[in-house]
Amino acid sequence: MAKRISQSQIAKELGVSQSLVSLVLNGRRDGISDESYNKIWRVAVANGYVPRGMQPVHAPEARRNYVGIVQRSGLKLDRPSNTFSHVQQGLFKVLQQARISTTFLGGERDLDEKKLFELLGQRDPLQGIVLFGEVSEPFLRALGALRVVLLSVYASAPGLCHSVVPNEKQSLEQLVAHLVKLGHTRFAWLGGNCRLGRHRARLGALRECLASRQIELDERHIVSVENGDRQEGFDCAEELMNRLGDDPSEAPTAWVCHNGLMARGAHQFALLRGIRVPEEVSIAAVDRTRICTEIHPYLTSAGSNPEVIGEEAAKLLCKTEEPGENRIFVDLVVPSEFVEGETSGPAPNHA
Amino acid sequence: MAKRISQSQIAKELGVSQSLVSLVLNGRRDGISDESYNKIWRVAVANGYVPRGMQPVHAPEARRNYVGIVQRSGLKLDRPSNTFSHVQQGLFKVLQQARISTTFLGGERDLDEKKLFELLGQRDPLQGIVLFGEVSEPFLRALGALRVVLLSVYASAPGLCHSVVPNEKQSLEQLVAHLVKLGHTRFAWLGGNCRLGRHRARLGALRECLASRQIELDERHIVSVENGDRQEGFDCAEELMNRLGDDPSEAPTAWVCHNGLMARGAHQFALLRGIRVPEEVSIAAVDRTRICTEIHPYLTSAGSNPEVIGEEAAKLLCKTEEPGENRIFVDLVVPSEFVEGETSGPAPNHA
């Protein structure tokens, strides 16, 4: 570890006396020229000068007042996934009690190593950083180098940081069980965020759940799109209808959507086309955000409660003591909840 | 000013050596008993021990790294008004360049004076606090007492703090001008957040705009609800239809909505009832958030861009030097933008 710089060294570098440096760094302004004042501070800061006598970071009650939030590339504040705001609410709820506040640091794209360093260097120590969504591994490692506790939600990064993730398998299992019980056998998948692992996980889980019931998911009934927003839900439903042949006995009766937003879009498509929900088609979504109940019909949906995910993340952060190299990382899986809404009903030809 | 305490004094008080105090305060843990470690820190902190060598508060670039955000009572993170996230995005965009981050402090309801003091006392100084929405005056005064720069967005508090607000009059003027040009003469108002001044301002502006064109707003065509969300937009439209007599020539052909969310709800109602938009009814909203273009049909809408409001708020905060008693407060009004969407068309009996 590099020996820390002294006032005398700063003085020598600038060609002034150590006394002057001392005066300046203690904040004396009168009787000191602005020029000296500024140049001394500049050099002191640039060289990472630290006072001697105590390093407050080490205080046992050195309260870490902040938790930073970083979003995965692609998410912006003004296009909040609903999920994000629920998670933030959960974080806030728990952290608030410990008088820790949440600070938005930016998106993966906004931040490079240098910027992060600037952001974190000049301020109170962070309790940790919550990563929202799948971030790239180099980015994760760069963050790790800052010696901050990292926690990833909605994506796991084995061996790199803690994580709190939803139970996708269980969600799909709940949805499929419900729909099969209602007599559905022909399923469609309306998938979003097709580039991300989350989409693969959900689609894979759907396949498994159906397979274990000897139901096959027709490849033509799988429609996947880029973003997974409302419009794309609409488009997916439209695309699905276009792909279908004329035989109505082949048409899927249960649309399983990647998220609630897409389900709403698909529902709007159904409304416009005069497809009755749930009489003709049942719509179900992997989601547990407010969107499920924002308006009637409420969505039939299953998913891990994002607020709970936020709460668990906060608890985990509060418990984690120190960032370290060879830590044991916790991967927490939050169970899924199923809620029967108004968009699912008995399969039409089952009655 | 009291002379500052030295390590030796701490050592004497605790009956240990100065060396030990030095070791402890520099964070050495191994080879030091927990008991000593904690008691030394306790006494050091209790006596306000400060290291010698520099007082960072005096650094010329002692930058204020944070801007706090407080929401009005009633808003929660997990029920984000869309507007809020856009404003936050605008704030973030500008503040990021100054390496200032935004910290969510809580809702009006979460915070009492004591809590605020705790939140703000133990950390880096805030550049300011952005208040989102109408907060109560006592709350505002309590915040003011903290000697922090305050800025209110979407609500003005004359003489108490800066504000950045939308131009409601202009928004309504733009909408009415557009609709009147299309031949509409029978208007309805679907209002939300009926308790807040914002609702009064919008409804009042609508009345004025119509009056100046010799159009009267029928009292029966004014429906106002509590929250202004999607479901209530739906309910408003339903209520409006219920209130109408049988005479179709009396029915309003232009629904002006308090915000985009309500417009979407109203549109869903129209879809369900088979009311064609915009052939039979035009829908317009005071809004400029993402909701206007989240799905087709895009909403015909006018409003001040919330992201711009955020940006202006951030600039104002960066410019404001110090909080003071008798400051001059800036009230900034951001102009409204009009965008013609797909929900407005010629008045039906005008063709």
Add this chain to the structure above:
DNA sequence: TTGACATGTTCATAAGTATTAATTCGAATC
């Protein structure tokens, strides 16, 4: 019982910092 070892602390002193009186230096005044 003894010695090896670990832990926690102190001693002694080198290194670093604060502070006051003294110095320098240029501008204004005589």
Add this chain to the structure above:
DNA sequence: GATTCGAATTAATACTTATGAACATGTCAA
């Protein structure tokens, strides 16, 4: 040109802190 004055800086030194070596003290195994 000499004198005064004030701002800026430094010398000198008292005071504070860091740190390696030394010193207790207790534990454990031979």
